Structure formats: structure tokens, C-alpha cells
Amino acid sequence: MKQNVRYRIAAAACDFCGVCVAVCPAGAIELKESSVRVLDERCVGCGDCAVMCPLGLPVREEAE
Amino acid sequence: MRDRADIVVVGGGPAGSWAARSAALAGASVMVFEKDREVGLPVRCAEGVSSGGLRGLVEVRPSWIAREVRGAKLVAPDGTVVTACPGDTGIVLHRKVFDADLAAMAAEAGAVFLTKACVTGLLLRNGTVSGVRVEHLGRVFEVAAKIVIGADGVESAVGRWAGLDTRTPPEFIASCCQATVAGLDPDPDLAEFHFGSAVAPGGYAWVFPKGGRTANVGLGVPEAACRIKKPVDFLKDFLGRRCPGASVLTWVAGGVPLCPPRGDIVADGLMLVGDAAHQASPLTGGGILNALIAGRLAGETAAECVRRDDASKKALGAYAKAWMKAGGDEIERDFRIKKVVYGLSDEELNGVARTLSAIPEEKRTAQAIFKAGLFRHPKLAFELFRSYF
Ligand SMILES: Cc1cc2nc3c(=O)[nH]c(=O)nc-3n(C[C@H](O)[C@H](O)[C@H](O)COP(=O)(O)OP(=O)(O)OC[C@H]3O[C@@H](n4cnc5c(N)ncnc54)[C@H](O)[C@@H]3O)c2cc1C
Ligand code: SF4
Ligand code: SF4
Numbered sequence: 001m002k003q004n005v006r007y008r009i010a011a012a013a014c015d016f017c018g019v020c021v022a023v024c025p026a027g028a029i030e031l032k033e034s035s036v037r038v039l040d041e042r043c044v045g046c047g048d049c050a051v052m053c054p055l056g057l058p059v060r061e062e063a064e
Numbered sequence: 065m066r067d068r069a070d071i072v073v074v075g076g077g078p079a080g081s082w083a084a085r086s087a088a089l090a091g092a093s094v095m096v097f098e099k100d101r102e103v104g105l106p107v108r109c110a111e112g113v114s115s116g117g118l119r120g121l122v123e124v125r126p127s128w129i130a131r132e133v134r135g136a137k138l139v140a141p142d143g144t145v146v147t148a149c150p151g152d153t154g155i156v157l158h159r160k161v162f163d164a165d166l167a168a169m170a171a172e173a174g175a176v177f178l179t180k181a182c183v184t185g186l187l188l189r190n191g192t193v194s195g196v197r198v199e200h201l202g203r204v205f206e207v208a209a210k211i212v213i214g215a216d217g218v219e220s221a222v223g224r225w226a227g228l229d230t231r232t233p234p235e236f237i238a239s240c241c242q243a244t245v246a247g248l249d250p251d252p253d254l255a256e257f258h259f260g261s262a263v264a265p266g267g268y269a270w271v272f273p274k275g276g277r278t279a280n281v282g283l284g285v286p287e288a289a290c291r292i293k294k295p296v297d298f299l300k301d302f303l304g305r306r307c308p309g310a311s312v313l314t315w316v317a318g319g320v321p322l323c324p325p326r327g328d329i330v331a332d333g334l335m336l337v338g339d340a341a342h343q344a345s346p347l348t349g350g351g352i353l354n355a356l357i358a359g360r361l362a363g364e365t366a367a368e369c370v371r372r373d374d375a376s377k378k379a380l381g382a383y384a385k386a387w388m389k390a391g392g393d394e395i396e397r398d399f400r401i402k403k404v405v406y407g408l409s410d411e412e413l414n415g416v417a418r419t420l421s422a423i424p425e426e427k428r429t430a431q432a433i434f435k436a437g438l439f440r441h442p443k444l445a446f447e448l449f450r451s452y453f
Contacts, residue, residue: 015316015317032099032199033101054240054296
């Protein structure tokens with residue numbers, strides 16, 4: 001993960017379509033039937049998931 | 065549940081079911097794991113296929129057909145409408161029924177399905193894939209297999225777990241949203257395609273009639289458009305324009321890989337098929353028929369390799385070769401045309417539409433359309449020439 005940057009996905013709003021998983025260069029998104037989460041230790045902070053999600057769900061968070 | 069099978073298939077979509085059926089018919093023991101509650105749902109698909117194409121692959125059941133259409137209505141950015149009837153009809157499927165029947169046909173051939181069963185990892189022995197780890201209703205178990213077939217769709221993880229680079233970079237995927245709506249008045253005999261920067265920049269929107277006053281209304285757009293506005297918001301705008309007041313019965317998000325042909329779809333003990341192997345057309349995003357074509361090739365090769373007790377990458381490579389022979393050229397061609405068509409400006413699209421509408425409808429064959437395109441639009445001409453001759 002890039003310093004101080006994390007990506008979060010609001011699972012409650014997610015349709016579990018897998019577009020974010022398809023584009024993620026780091027294999028950092030874990031998707032199951034009705035759960036999705038970013039694995040911080042793998043995420044490289046590129047933001048591709050946020051750009052391509054049909055709903056625009058993944059959001060960038062700056063940690064302190 | 066058995067703890068081993070000759071072949072384990074990950075994913076119960078058309079590619080997975082058809083691979084499973086072909087392998088089972090050829091005598092292999094097959095298990096299929098599907099992460100969702102039900103095969104066939106949710107339907108992340110506009111459900112359109114060419115009638116001749118589908119009938120050439122499987123005996124079509126009436127219950128699969130929501131509506132048969134005789135052609136397409138293309139709508140340019142300035143509203144110019146061009147109707148084109150290529151001769152072959154199109155089928156708008158009930159994919160919920162279609163997918164479930166393909167799975168049932170595989171099961172009848174001897175494949176064993178388990179739903180709500182998410183594959184969370186591969187078992188590896190000396191670098192060879194030797195099975196899967198499955199999560200099912202809170203329990204985790206392992207199933208050994210001679211060959212694993214990854215048919216796990218656009219979100220495919222199976223290939224990556226085996227070391228294949230199957231990421232679909234943003235420039236090679238369409239981000240989609242679709243609503244199934246009731247209470248609009250689609251032409252029951254035509255599939256609509258809408259182009260232009262206001263509707264779906266660099267992609268297209270569709271209205272596929274499903275019978276009565278219902279239709280699949282959706283769109284897919286590339287990365288540049290996603291940076292302007294989210295596909296869900298493009299869809300809201302399109303629904304407001306095309307069918308104000310209609311009710312949304314179902315809506316889904318989704319993605320289609322729009323990639324150049326890919327031969328790198330096998331590893332030791334592993335094969336990929338369908339969207340997982342980037343086999344959808346990069347021009348239309350249609351992937352159902354190729355999933356069936358490749359599914360069958362994969363299933364047959366897998367069963368043969370089990371019989372010969374050789375699941376090496378080299379042996380499984382017969383499938384990759386057969387796929388490239390069956391679908392590679394078409395994907396290559398569609399990929400080149402895509403780059404031109406989706407690069408046209410609104411003005412150029414309007415120009416193409418005006419040229420086409422000058423051709424009498426009965427003469428508007430695919431060939432005539434391409435010739436008109438050639439005549440008016442040198443960029444298109446060049447690529448089409450390279451593609452067809
Ligand atoms: C909006 C949209 C519209 C489309 N419209 C058309 C169209 O009109 N015509 C057409 O031909 N094509 C269309 N397509 C493309 C078409 O839907 C796909 O090409 C087709 O479904 C591919 O079949 P498949 O079996 O490879 O994958 P899928 O049908 O996606 O099946 C993959 C299955 O694998 C399961 N799975 C994934 N990961 C796991 C795991 N880890 N464990 C267990 N199971 C797993 C999934 O739940 C899923 O059921 C459209 C796609 C989209 C997104
Ligand atoms: S792309 Fe968006 S809607 Fe689809 S699974 Fe990822 S976060 Fe959810
Ligand atoms: S930001 Fe990039 S690396 Fe991180 S989860 Fe999203 S796509 Fe993957």
C-alpha cells in the first residue's frame with residue numbers, strides 16, 4: 001500500500017459485479033456472493049477500481 | 065460431497081456449464097462450484113444473441129426466448145435513425161432460464177453442481193494446480209482435481225492464482241449498468257442501439273425488447289467516460305430521456321472485457337474459459353456464444369487430457385490452440401473495428417448514419433453498410449479493409 005492511502009468500498013451499496021476486481025492490478029479486492037473488501041496490505045493505491053466501478057463506490061481515504 | 069473429481073469447474077455461467085457438460089459427456093467426473101445462491105441469477109446481461117449463432121450450438125428451447133427481433137435500430141447522436149435487418153434474426157433470452165437449463169443439461173450428463181459455494185483459492189502441488197479450496201455455508205473444504213477450469217467470469221481470480229496475468233486493465237473493459245423496465249413502448253421487433261457523447265461516450269446504450277412493454281435498457285462505457293460520469297448516472301439520464309415514467313423492475317451493474325485475442329489461457333492443471341479468458345467480442349461485448357464455443361472445446365480437451373493422464377500446460381494447450389482457431393480471428397477483427405468505431409466523434413457518427421439512411425432499407429445488408437462506411441469515412445475504411453480482406 002502507498003503511504004497513508006486506503007481504499008474503502010461501502011458494501012451496503014455494492015452490487016457485487018466484480019468490475020473492481022477485474023481491473024485491480026494487485027489482486028487486492030476480495031469479492032464473495034455478498035461481500036466485498038479491499039485488502040490494505042495488497043492495495044497499491046492506483047484508484048483504478050474507483051474509476052471503473054459502475055457505481056463509483058470505492059473511495060480514497062487519507063489516513064493520518 | 066466428494067472430496068475429489070477429475071475436473072473441477074469454478075463458476076456456473078454458460079462457459080462453466082458447457083465445459084462441465086462436454087467433459088461429463090466425454091466420461092470425466094466433474095464438479096461445478098458456483099458462488100451465488102442460484103445459477104442464472106443475478107442476470108448481468110442484455111441477453112441478446114444471434115439466432116443462427118445460438119441454434120448452431122444448442123437446441124434452443126422456447127422457454128429461453130423472451131422475444132425474437134428481426135433487426136436493429138441504430139440511433140445517431142442527432143437522432144437520425146437507421147434500421148438494419150441483416151437477414152438473421154436475434155433472440156433476446158431469459159438468461160435466468162437459459163443458464164439454469166444449461167446447468168441442468170450438464171447435471172444430466174453427470175456433472176455435480178454446488179451453489180453458494182465460493183472458491184477461495186487453488187491447491188498447488190509442485191507448481192501444478194491440483195484442486196480448489198471452497199467456502200460453503202460457513203464451512204471450508206478442499207476438493208482435489210486433475211484439472212481445474214476457471215469459468216469465473218469477468219471478476220476471474222482463478223487465473224491470477226495460477227500465475228496468469230488475467231487482469232483486465234481499465235482500457236480493456238466496458239463498465240455497464242442495466243435496468244429491466246416495464247411500461248415503455250419498445251419496437252417489439254427491433255433491438256435499439258444508441259450512440260453519442262450525451263448517451264454513452266465511446267460506447268453505446270441498448271434497448272432490447274423482452275416482450276410486452278418490458279425491455280432491458282442499459283449501457284456500457286469505457287474508462288474516459290467513467291471519468292466524466294459514473295455509468296449508473298449515464299443510465300439514469302438515458303432512462304429519463306428514452307422511457308420517462310417507466311418502472312425499473314431490476315437493475316444491475318456489470319462489466320465486459322473488451323480485449324485483444326488471448327492465447328495465454330492454460331497453465332499446468334488449469335484452463336480458463338468465457339469472460340475469465342477474455343473471450344467476449346471487444347466490439348459488441350457479446351460473450352454468450354463464445355462462452356459456449358470455448359466451453360465445449362475446454363471440456364472436451366480436459367476430458368481427453370484426464371484420459372491420457374496428462375494435465376500439463378502443453379497438453380492443455382490444445383484447447384488454447386483450438387480456441388484461437390475458432391474465435392481468435394474474429395476477436396482480432398472486432399478489436400480493430402472497435403478502436404475506430406468508438407473513436408468516432410458525434411459529427412462523424414451523424415455522418416455515418418446519414419450515409420446509411422440513404423441506402424434503401426431492403427439493401428441495407430451488413431456488406432452495404434460497411435461499403436457506405438468505407439466510402440464516407442476513410443479511417444473506418446482503412447481498418448475495415450485490413451479486417452476483411
Ligand atoms: C451489462 C452486460 C450486458 C451484456 N449483454 C450481453 C448480450 O446482450 N449478449 C451477449 O452475448 N453477452 C452479453 N454480455 C456478456 C455476457 O454476459 C458474458 O460474456 C457471459 O455471461 C460470459 O459467460 P461466463 O460463463 O464466462 O461468465 P458469467 O456468466 O459471468 O459466469 C461466471 C460465474 O462464475 C461465478 N463465480 C465467480 N467467481 C467465483 C468463485 N470464486 N467461486 C465460485 N463461483 C464464482 C459467478 O458467480 C458467475 O455465476 C453482457 C455483459 C454485461 C455485463
Ligand atoms: S465495481 Fe463497484 S459495484 Fe461492482 S463489485 Fe466493485 S465496488 Fe461493488
Ligand atoms: S486502488 Fe488499485 S490496487 Fe487498490 S484496490 Fe483499487 S484497483 Fe486495487
